Structures are given as structure tokens and as C-alpha cells.
Amino acid sequence: MRYFDCVIIGAGAAGLMCAATAGQRGRRVLVVDHANKVGKKILMSGGGRCNFTNQWVEPSNFLSANPHFCISALKRFSQYDFLSLVDKHQLAYHEKTLGQLFCDNRAKDILNILLAECDAGEVTIETRCEVQRITQLPPTDTTTHPDEAEIDTARFELQTALGPVRCQSLVVATGGPSIPTLGASGFGYDLARQFGLRVTELQASLVPFTLKGERLALAQSLAGVALPVSISCNNQTFKEALLFTHKGLSGPAVLQVSNYWHPGEAVQINFLPDHDLRACLREWQQAGEKSELKTLLSRLLPKRFVLAWLVFPALQALAVKPVAQLSHTDIDALVSMFQCWACVPAGTEGYKTAEVTRGGVCTDQISSKTFETKSVTGLYFIGEVLDVTGWLGGFNFQWAWSSGWCAGQYV
The missing domain is CATH 2.40.30.10 (Translation factors)
Known part of the structure; x- marks a missing residue:
């Protein structure tokens, strides 16, 4: 039985940001994704140059049943904070219309920054790793390996294609079903419902x-x-x-x-x-x-x-x-x-060409500070899977960075 302090489901923008942040805090982090490689939406975004944020991010650029939910995260990790990370890695970028910021060269440059930050935090990333079942463990769970005392603190057990894993914190960063050809699905919503969380009405958005x-x-x-x-x-x-x-x-x-x-x-x-x-x-x-x-x-x-x-x-x-x-x-x-x-x-044109999914896990059930669910200790939701949808122009990536970073401080 493997044990990690934190397991993150989804190796996209939000998941990798959360992993890097938590890993650099000294947490042992595992990121799992059923796809064959990480960051697929990052790689295809912006015509291959990734519109990674916007100069003019405001809460009014986001839709949610609770329009106040995004304010805290956007303030605590703003577009300027992500630009500091970009500058740290000497990424060349430029501004297009309406404050949209793009890589000068290729979208992979943004993905490489995230992977470098994950490496700095000694994060383990496993692709082609489907999560088959998640079980919430009772507080007094008794392990069959008493010499591994840390496993006794685990709150969740995941059955994956690469074997069972236990963790104290579980982060759902699976995104929504938009662009299913990249492996997108509604898995995150199924997990939310499994743990008694409400999912708001879903609709393909940023779509022709x-x-x-x-x-x-x-x-x-x-x-x-x-x-x-x-x-x-x-x-x-x-x-x-x-x-x-x-x-x-x-x-x-x-x-x-x-x-x-x-x-x-x-x-x-x-x-x-x-x-x-x-x-x-x-x-x-x-x-x-x-x-x-x-x-x-x-x-x-x-x-x-x-x-x-x-x-x-x-x-x-x-x-x-x-x-x-x-x-x-x-x-x-x-x-x-x-x-x-x-x-x-x-x-x-539906989810096939939609850039995002409008709606998601109801934010009334999530802490706007930690992104932990209010009803299940140790369970977190970040990024697009939540009922927060940004405008076109780098806003959804900024939401991924902000929510991922904030959750990474607590998992």
C-alpha cells in the first residue's frame, strides 16, 4: 500500500499548480491522470501558444451562482503572481488584444514551467492511471501494516490502474467534459455526487x-x-x-x-x-x-x-x-x-468544441479560502470542475492558477 500526504486527480493546469505548491511545502504529492500525457488543454490552447492569463483580471470576468466565491483566490494569487513565476523561468511572452498574454514560442513552455515547479517539490506524476474507486476511510481505520503509522492518518483510499493508494488530502482537479477528444469527462462531478455534493446545471460554454x-x-x-x-x-x-x-x-x-x-x-x-x-x-x-x-x-x-x-x-x-x-x-x-x-x-456545437463547461460543483459547499469541502474533511475541488467559469482571454487559466495555488497551501 502506497501512502501520500496528498493525491491530486487531474494533471491539468489547476492540478499541476496545486501539486507544485503543496510539494514545495514539503508535502508528499502524487498526481494521477488517465490520459497518456499531462497538460493536454494547455498544449492546444491559444492556437498552440497558450493564452495563459490576462492583464486585467477582475471577479466580474467570471460567472458563478455565487459571484463572490472567486474573489479571495484571485486576490491571493493574482495574474501578477503568475507573471512573477513566468519571469522567474524567463519565459518570453507578449500581449495581444484586450490584455491577453500569450507565449512567444509555444504552449509547451508554460507546461514546462509547471513541471519544473513540480520537480522542485519532488511531486510524483503518473499518467495512464485511471482511478477506479475512491473510499472514504473511517477516522479509526486500522491498517494491516501497523509499522506504517502514517497510513493510519489516511482519510481516503484510491483503487487505481497502478494499484491502491492512500492519502490524507484528496484534490479533484479533473475539469469538465469540454473537448472530450483530449480525454475530458464528467468524472469530477460523479465524485462530487458520491460525497453528497451538489452539482449545478452544466452547459458547454465559450462555444460556437x-x-x-x-x-x-x-x-x-x-x-x-x-x-x-x-x-x-x-x-x-x-x-x-x-x-x-x-x-x-x-x-x-x-x-x-x-x-x-x-x-x-x-x-x-x-x-x-x-x-x-x-x-x-x-x-x-x-x-x-x-x-x-x-x-x-x-x-x-x-x-x-x-x-x-x-x-x-x-x-x-x-x-x-x-x-x-x-x-x-x-x-x-x-x-x-x-x-x-x-x-x-x-x-x-456542444462539448466537442467548447473551451469550458459552465456550471459545476456548487461553491456553497466549498471553502473559498482553502477549497476544502465543508462536509468532507480532506476533500478539495479546484479549477474548472467548480461552478466558476471565466471569459475567453486567459481568465480560465488564471482561475486554475489561483485556485490551485490556494488549495496547495492547505492540502
């Missing part, structure tokens, strides 16, 4: 929208076209790029707003976020512009998009109409279609 019918046909005709938009849903607005696809709508703006969208709801899209179309049309009329509407609109928007949009029945007659002949009713219709377009997605 699918369309159907005429709107799908329109999107397919524009597949590959990208343009800056302002998109809104449930009192949240994001101004970023939208991309038309063969399935519907994608791009950063769409992924962001998907965090706030629920099935059956409409999203509002402004395809001219930096212009007042009504004012532009009046200005063109006053200037005596004789060009057709489609020509003038192509000054502001991709021509392919303009031509496709003007195919809508409500606008077809306007496509070749001189701007000077546009009536107030015509202008209202154009503003509605180009700056207030309401669209009800058929759904999303």
Missing part, C-alpha cells in the same frame, strides 16, 4: 453557435468571412470579431457571449459597432451621393457580407436603390438589419 434554416444557409454562404461586431445577450455586451462558419456563428465575440446565452434566447448583433448607420445614410444623402446602397455599404463592411445581407427579403429592393431615394422606412429597416440584428441560435 449553430443555426438552422435560412439563417444557416446565409452563414454557409459567408463561411470564412470575419468582421468586428458588438454582440449582446442578457445584459452583457462584447465587442470582438465574429466569424461565419458552415455550422453558424463563431469567433471571439460569439464565444464570449455564449457564456451568458441559454437555449431559446436571442442574441443581438451590431455589425457596425464603430458607426451610426443612420447618421452615415443621412450624410450620404446630404452629400448627394448617387452610388447604389450596396456600393456605399461596402466602404464600411466586407463586400461579400453586404451583398449577402441585402438578399434578405426585407432589403432586396434596396440593394440597387440610390441612397438619395431611401425613405425613413427604408433607413429603419437597414438600421435594424445591420445594427440590431436579432438571432436565435438553434444551439451550440
Whole structure:
């Protein structure tokens, strides 16, 4: 029977951060993962360059049934603390738009930092190690090896593909089911329920929208076209790029707003976020512009998009109409279609392409300081498996670093 002070299930961002932190405190730590290698989501993130945090992290960048839960961890281990770790290892990085920080070279550089920190803490990492069963041991458990007194303090026994293990602290850092091709699953939620914890409603998030019918046909005709938009849903607005696809709508703006969208709801899209179309049309009329509407609109928007949009029945007659002949009713219709377009997605592409899972283990049952469950001593949940979901742009990685570091102080 092997014994560790702490066993962490999940060798992703949160699990490795927790392991390194605990190991460097002198705790004997084992990290197990059923996948064939560690940090798979880290390696594929950010187009292979890993958007590892954001310059502007605030609690308002996260969704949770308890919006206050994340505040403590984000303050105690902030983006600046992770940047100090990055600087310690002399990692070259750069800022893209909206404070997003990426590796200059490759995502593996971030993973190598975590593994180096784990090495410094003498952490044991075992891959291809499926956890088959977890048993909570009674406080007075009697071991068959009385000479190994430390095993008597164990609170949990894990049956794994590599044999049984006992530990005092058990950390669940399994993430959610998003991107199952990387080995993601709902195992962490099953563990939570096993120990009597509630799991909030789950939904694929930071995910493209699918369309159907005429709107799908329109999107397919524009597949590959990208343009800056302002998109809104449930009192949240994001101004970023939208991309038309063969399935519907994608791009950063769409992924962001998907965090706030629920099935059956409409999203509002402004395809001219930096212009007042009504004012532009009046200005063109006053200037005596004789060009057709489609020509003038192509000054502001991709021509392919303009031509496709003007195919809508409500606008077809306007496509070749001189701007000077546009009536107030015509202008209202154009503003509605180009700056207030309401669209009800058929759904999303689901967990297959979702970057995260919205919802998770209810945070009311977790200490925001230690990440230990309030009902089961020695049991911890960190990272994406919890009901804390960040925006696109490095926020979910920062949540992994913050929650992992905080739990690592106590396990």
C-alpha cells in the first residue's frame, strides 16, 4: 500500500499548480491522470501558444451562482503572481488584444514551467492511471501494516490502474467534459455526487453557435468571412470579431457571449459597432451621393457580407436603390438589419468544441479560502470542475492558477 500526504486527480493546469505548491511545502504529492500525457488543454490552447492569463483580471470576468466565491483566490494569487513565476523561468511572452498574454514560442513552455515547479517539490506524476474507486476511510481505520503509522492518518483510499493508494488530502482537479477528444469527462462531478455534493446545471460554454434554416444557409454562404461586431445577450455586451462558419456563428465575440446565452434566447448583433448607420445614410444623402446602397455599404463592411445581407427579403429592393431615394422606412429597416440584428441560435456545437463547461460543483459547499469541502474533511475541488467559469482571454487559466495555488497551501 502506497501512502501520500496528498493525491491530486487531474494533471491539468489547476492540478499541476496545486501539486507544485503543496510539494514545495514539503508535502508528499502524487498526481494521477488517465490520459497518456499531462497538460493536454494547455498544449492546444491559444492556437498552440497558450493564452495563459490576462492583464486585467477582475471577479466580474467570471460567472458563478455565487459571484463572490472567486474573489479571495484571485486576490491571493493574482495574474501578477503568475507573471512573477513566468519571469522567474524567463519565459518570453507578449500581449495581444484586450490584455491577453500569450507565449512567444509555444504552449509547451508554460507546461514546462509547471513541471519544473513540480520537480522542485519532488511531486510524483503518473499518467495512464485511471482511478477506479475512491473510499472514504473511517477516522479509526486500522491498517494491516501497523509499522506504517502514517497510513493510519489516511482519510481516503484510491483503487487505481497502478494499484491502491492512500492519502490524507484528496484534490479533484479533473475539469469538465469540454473537448472530450483530449480525454475530458464528467468524472469530477460523479465524485462530487458520491460525497453528497451538489452539482449545478452544466452547459458547454465559450462555444460556437449553430443555426438552422435560412439563417444557416446565409452563414454557409459567408463561411470564412470575419468582421468586428458588438454582440449582446442578457445584459452583457462584447465587442470582438465574429466569424461565419458552415455550422453558424463563431469567433471571439460569439464565444464570449455564449457564456451568458441559454437555449431559446436571442442574441443581438451590431455589425457596425464603430458607426451610426443612420447618421452615415443621412450624410450620404446630404452629400448627394448617387452610388447604389450596396456600393456605399461596402466602404464600411466586407463586400461579400453586404451583398449577402441585402438578399434578405426585407432589403432586396434596396440593394440597387440610390441612397438619395431611401425613405425613413427604408433607413429603419437597414438600421435594424445591420445594427440590431436579432438571432436565435438553434444551439451550440456542444462539448466537442467548447473551451469550458459552465456550471459545476456548487461553491456553497466549498471553502473559498482553502477549497476544502465543508462536509468532507480532506476533500478539495479546484479549477474548472467548480461552478466558476471565466471569459475567453486567459481568465480560465488564471482561475486554475489561483485556485490551485490556494488549495496547495492547505492540502
